[in-house]
Amino acid sequence: MKLLSLTSAKKSSLKFTFLAMMLLVILLVNIADILPTYQQPIGKIIAIDESGVPNSNLSPFIDYKQNLTIKLLTEDSLYNTIYIENSFSYSQAFSNRYEVGQILILRKTTNSAEVTYDIVNIKRDSQMVSLLIIFAFLAVLIGGKQGAKSLASVLLNFGVVFLVMFLYRNNVSIYLLAPISVIIFIFTSMTLVTGFNKKTLAASLGTGIGLLFAIATAYFTFMFTGSHGVNYQEMDITISSPVELFYFQLVIGTLGAIMDIAVSIASSIEEMIGTSPDISRKNLMASGRKIGNDIMGTMTNTLILAYLSGSIPVILLMLKSGISLDYIMNVSLSLEILRGVIGSIGIVISIPITIVISIALLNKTHQKEAL
Template structure:
């Protein structure tokens, strides 16, 4: 049996045993989100397609699958979804500006050696491609942060229905602060885990610390981490505000 298939079956069994029906839906959602990413990438190959618009559409669809398919449609997932979309739009504007300013788009010197036989005139805006890539890398963490704040806020309001909007908002921000550090560190160490071979290669090439820091491939990944961290930080007050407004206004118990 193929190793990947075996691991997928083990993952499915564990997710069903631990999460039950929701665990099975989460497993299916992985493949649905993967399909959305693949389709989006193929559409981006068309020079007439706008990667930014495609990214917004794909991120929205991924958020719908992650929130509504797994957790059903309720006040918690609705506020988490709205918070995610707002954060994505803000991040896209910021990331596009940073990409144009830092010029991290395109291929780095370390990657050019293997691609010199190919033409680089492919008619695709790499600034928008990099912006799309960074958003796709952070959408999971942003959605996770939104539901992690909205869900306990709903529980707080359920047990304390007379709580004021301001107090509920503060509770949401407090929850976000507790998980902000762990989520940010997860992204940071995921980078070093995924690019450990690259760092070893830098050492074999006798790169100085300054050359590593200023290399395009390293800067691109660090900017991705920073933007993901900014997205996680931004979504805390956004989710807290929207959820507090929705719960207190509707009196949802």
Template structure:
């Protein structure tokens, strides 16, 4: 049996064991998200379509699948979804601006051999494609933190409904600080592990630190890490205060009725 099939079966069994029906939906969500990304790539190859607009639409679909399909529609997932959209919308302009400023579009010297003999006139704006890559790469981390914060605050409110808005938001911020440190390290090691061979190649080519930092490959990945970190940092207070305000208002409405 193919090794990938065996690993997929092990993943499915693990998710079923830990999450039950939710784990099964999470496993199915992986393939649905893959389909969304495939369609996104299909539309991005059309020169008349803005890749950033397509990516933002794909991010909305990924958020719906990851939150509503996996965890069903409830106050936790809705608040996490709204928080993610707000942060992604704020980060969109930020990502576009710095993508243009750092000029990460195009190919670097390291890719010259692979591209030799190929036509580069394919009608695609590589700056927008680079910005789209950053958006897709950050949406997962933002979604993860958003649902973690909203779930924590809902669970806290469930056990102590007398807490006020400020107290619930403060608790969410405390949880978020722990998540922020872990996610920052996760993003860094994901980059380092994914580009370990490239970094070793840079060393063999005797690149200086300045050459490495200013290379397109390194700068684009560094921009990705920084943008993802900023997105994670922004979603923590937004998700915390939105969840706290909603829960206190909802409880007040129920008492008045």
């Protein structure tokens, strides 16, 4: 009893120590706002004159002006306080309406004896880092070692995505990068979290086959239709092949959803076999299908809504401009709908495949252990 109390006290002490470290790091990150560690000037708004701006009912057809008084925080110069005129619109699509107390990133321009400053953007890096620290703390506090492994997996995958984009930008084929990145994603996401075992192997195989089926569906769709009905307008600003980018987006967007379902099914089947050693394959298949059907609906909705959410501002702008829904569906939603439908097909196919593979691997392993 005393040993359990000591163990519990030790865990509580570690949690409080970890919490104190998190708060200290957040404090240091926010204090860094006033340290001279930035290449660009940093300033804080100490006063605003909005004499020409109404208190409410801003017009979408008028540009309004603010006269900002800004105190420089990172420059040791005679210009400790500067004044900048800022123009902003009702939508604030290309400008911001600033408030007292906000910290800004500035651009300094020197012409002969004249020094001028322009606003680059609001400085948000300290808040973003603070949120990331809180996320990391909660992941480790609630998930323990598994939470730390999941966090490491997210960071590795995030780095892989940027590495792939960098290599692709330097003329490395996306058809080479995509399968390599998929293998890395599956390895880091599953092996780090669930370990290297039969359950991980079953989930990985189910994920890989489901993803290949989704890619094959996209390929044959384009081959038979000649990409008719698919509008790549949102990719016109890139210098890369829209079709290649579509495939890469499909892989990245669909992979996470399929992995989630595959791991859930493999874990459920492993648990059923462990708690009921005498369960038949027929009952395992029936239970696996029921679990898969429950997950399939929510995950398909999640995937489609995630794709559509990025187009909401453009859709609202087009609707407000009187553009027809048919044109919006063709121009702004064709890619999102196609990615969502093809990804959903991959999700649906991965369910029975993962069930069959999990039963074949895990049930066979359990029978050998029983013998």
